[in-house]
Amino acid sequence: MSDTDHQFDCLVFIGRFQPPHLGHLAVINEALRHARQVIVLVGSAWQARSLRNPWRFDERQALLRSCFDDEENSRLEIVPLLDALYNNDVWVRDVQRKVRDIAGHHNARLPRIGLIGASRGQSSYYLALFPQWESVSVPLVDGISASQIRERLFRSPSSTEDYLSTGATHDLPPGVCDALRDFAGSEAHRQLMEEQKLLEQYRQAWSDAPYPPIFVTVNAVVVQSGHVLLVRRTAAPGKGLLALPGGFINTHERLLDACLRELRERVRLKVPEPVLKGSLRGQRLFDEPHRSWRGRTLAEAFYFALRPDQQLPRLKPVKGGDHARWVPLAELEPDSLFEDHFFIIQNFLGLPADIGGI
Numbered sequence: 001m002s003d004t005d006h007q008f009d010c011l012v013f014i015g016r017f018q019p020p021h022l023g024h025l026a027v028i029n030e031a032l033r034h035a036r037q038v039i040v041l042v043g044s045a046w047q048a049r050s051l052r053n054p055w056r057f058d059e060r061q062a063l064l065r066s067c068f069d070d071e072e073n074s075r076l077e078i079v080p081l082l083d084a085l086y087n088n089d090v091w092v093r094d095v096q097r098k099v100r101d102i103a104g105h106h107n108a109r110l111p112r113i114g115l116i117g118a119s120r121g122q123s124s125y126y127l128a129l130f131p132q133w134e135s136v137s138v139p140l141v142d143g144i145s146a147s148q149i150r151e152r153l154f155r156s157p158s159s160t161e162d163y164l165s166t167g168a169t170h171d172l173p174p175g176v177c178d179a180l181r182d183f184a185g186s187e188a189h190r191q192l193m194e195e196q197k198l199l200e201q202y203r204q205a206w207s208d209a210p211y212p213p214i215f216v217t218v219n220a221v222v223v224q225s226g227h228v229l230l231v232r233r234t235a236a237p238g239k240g241l242l243a244l245p246g247g248f249i250n251t252h253e254r255l256l257d258a259c260l261r262e263l264r265e266r267v268r269l270k271v272p273e274p275v276l277k278g279s280l281r282g283q284r285l286f287d288e289p290h291r292s293w294r295g296r297t298l299a300e301a302f303y304f305a306l307r308p309d310q311q312l313p314r315l316k317p318v319k320g321g322d323h324a325r326w327v328p329l330a331e332l333e334p335d336s337l338f339e340d341h342f343f344i345i346q347n348f349l350g351l352p353a354d355i356g357g358i
Helices: 024-032 055-064 070-074 088-103 123-129 146-154 157-172 176-185 187-206 255-267 273-278 341-349
Strands: 006-015 036-043 076-080 113-117 134-136 215-224 227-230 247-250 280-286 295-306 325-328
Touching: 006 024, 006 088, 024 036, 024 113, 024 134, 036 055, 036 088, 055 076, 055 088, 055 176, 070 076, 070 157, 076 088, 123 187, 146 157, 146 187, 157 176, 215 255, 215 341, 227 255, 247 255, 255 273, 255 280, 255 295, 280 341, 295 341
Parallel strands: 006 036, 006 113, 036 076, 113 134, 215 295
Antiparallel strands: 215 227, 215 247, 227 325, 280 295
């Protein structure tokens, strides 16, 4: 097929591909039939591994490319996309720039660009954000759920083996199945199974509630002299990741009081409470529905900007607790932070989207 036979110069497909499945393949194959070039934007590209985001961008890129031949891959551009959970405008700008830089001009004219997606999927939401692009809708492949695939892969070693040997052929391309078999023997897979077990215990504890629980937590964004206060998590979920100090509120506790208590008890921050209150520069509720592995969890974050000083405030280690440290802002990387904590920090400090070399 020549370039002149294609309806579009470029079709754009946005997804997370956790993992790539036959429904994704149906959309990309349709895009290859209608467009000279297909841009696949892979979301959550720099998120830390979690049950919702088990595979890194480079792994998902390899999984996607394994589904196509050389000619098809030559027309595929698979590009990482950083989430901007609490700022749609930043995210839209990033998508527009990536598509503009890849599509360019075609034969001295503006390219014809479309956005392709599955019916009843997120494509309708994306279309509202990109009205300048035409839309192409592909019938949804029934019976495939990425969340169910992930749950089967991480429930237990036997569940993983049974699914990949018997049931996965209805959901996943052969190359993806082969790669996931290799992944099943890794340390990352073992840690995700540990998190899945904890999640199931968590769900069981709330199974008799009359309605799905909604949790309320607090987080502290404490900044001084170009450093932010973080803790290194010592247990699952997110074992080994950096996180903002915080936790659940007590029954008869106001939100700010809960945040100050967490700084006092968990971090032992050597800053008097009146100084902290005087350094409060902002607060916001963070409520992205999938932000926490626990389920629906709302986080009220407080931003404290301490006066610059040559000495950072001392932190007293807490026995059996997470390890607190001051981290230079220039060293923050989205894939090293727990849940949405990078985006919470970004919200208050206005960190650029290309922080950490992205």
